[in-house]
Amino acid sequence: MLSNEETVRISKFLSLVLRHRPDKIGISLDENGWTDVQELIRKAGAAGVQLSPDVLQEVVETNNKKRFAFNERGDMIRANQGHSVSVELGYQAKQPPEILYHGTALRVVDSIKVQGLIKQKRHHVHLSPDVDTAVSVGRRHGKPFVYTVQAGQMYRDGYTFYQSANGVWLTEEVPPRYLQPTSY
Ligand code: HQG
Numbered sequence: 001m002l003s004n005e006e007t008v009r010i011s012k013f014l015s016l017v018l019r020h021r022p023d024k025i026g027i028s029l030d031e032n033g034w035t036d037v038q039e040l041i042r043k044a045g046a047a048g049v050q051l052s053p054d055v056l057q058e059v060v061e062t063n064n065k066k067r068f069a070f071n072e073r074g075d076m077i078r079a080n081q082g083h084s085v086s087v088e089l090g091y092q093a094k095q096p097p098e099i100l101y102h103g104t105a106l107r108v109v110d111s112i113k114v115q116g117l118i119k120q121k122r123h124h125v126h127l128s129p130d131v132d133t134a135v136s137v138g139r140r141h142g143k144p145f146v147y148t149v150q151a152g153q154m155y156r157d158g159y160t161f162y163q164s165a166n167g168v169w170l171t172e173e174v175p176p177r178y179l180q181p182t183s184y
Contacts, residue, residue, distance in 0.1 A: 002058055010059050013049050014068055018079040025049075033078040033087035034071060066166035081164035084121045091162035091170070098152035100127040100169050101182065103138025106145040109181075117147075117174040124162070124170035127151065131184045150178040 002010070017025055018035065025047040027035050041051045056077060060068045069080050081089065102117055102125070117125045127149055128134040138144030151169070155161060162170045 002055065007059055007062060010049070010051070010055065011063055011067065013044070014059065014077075015079065015082065017044070018068065018077070019083045020085060022085065029078070029085065029087060031088055032090060033083060034076040035078065037070070037075050037077050040077060069165060080166055081124075081126075081168060081170065083123060089164075091164065093160045094163050096127075096151035096155055096161040096163075096169055096171075097129065098150075100129060100149040100151040101131050101134035102127050102147045102149055102174070102179075103134030103136065103144050104147070105138060105142035107142055109145055112147075112179070113176055116176045116179065117149075119173065124172060125174055127169040127171065127174075129167060129169065131182065134182075135184055146182040146184050147179045148182045149174055150180075154178050 017027060017040075018029070018033070022029050022035065025043045027040055027043050029035050037053065037056065041053070041056070044051045057070075060070060060077070067079055067082070068077060070077055078087075083089075104112065104117075119125050126137070128137060131146060134146045135144050138146060151161065151171075154171070154174070159171055164170060
């Protein structure tokens with residue numbers, strides 16, 4: 001069993017190399033984001049991060065947001081979402097619930113009022129299925145502010161939605177007319 005701190009440390013390391021900077025340790029991701037488990041262990045070790053198949057298994061299983069997954073054979077691993085490098089995750093478009101939420105920082109609401117939600121460095125805007133999750137996502141950026149997103153109406157208007165393996169909803173953008181401030 002890993003300590004909580006070790007799990008967090010390894011999870012952050014995996015987020016870095018599987019979502020953003022595979023080049024940091026010299027691994028490559030295929031077009032679907034997968035990388036070879038043995039090679040990851042070897043190259044992480046060379047970069048000073050000791051991993052093993054058991055450690056990876058534990059982090060994949062216990063990660064609070066299901067950030068990572070193995071393929072069926074268990075010889076490849078990838079991040080489920082959140083990439084800044086170009087990968088095709090193969091999500092199926094899916095009808096969203098009528099209402100979703102987006103948590104952000106109070107200081108950016110003036111900008112969002114004008115631009116709507118834009119995806120910044122990631123491939124999609126991330127939307128939460130419930131208010132509590134949105135509040136904790138927003139808190140990562142500062143004093144939280146939560147929007148209700150009229151996802152059902154967006155869908156009927158032709159916007160495409162995907163759901164990540166960890167339950168997060170993804171879409172390209174959310175124009176201001178589909179956003180309302182939410183009290184929580
Ligand atoms: C904001 C975490 C100004 C947006 C979480 C957000 C999530 C704007 C920030 C996942 C804007 C981008 C994603 C505009 C959007 N003007 N700011 N027009 N439009 N923004 O981290 O949604 O730990 O890329 O509100 O749980 O915070 O990575 O997105 O505050 O699911 O697994 O720009 O990341 O998961 O920040 O978080 P992020 P996010 P992980």
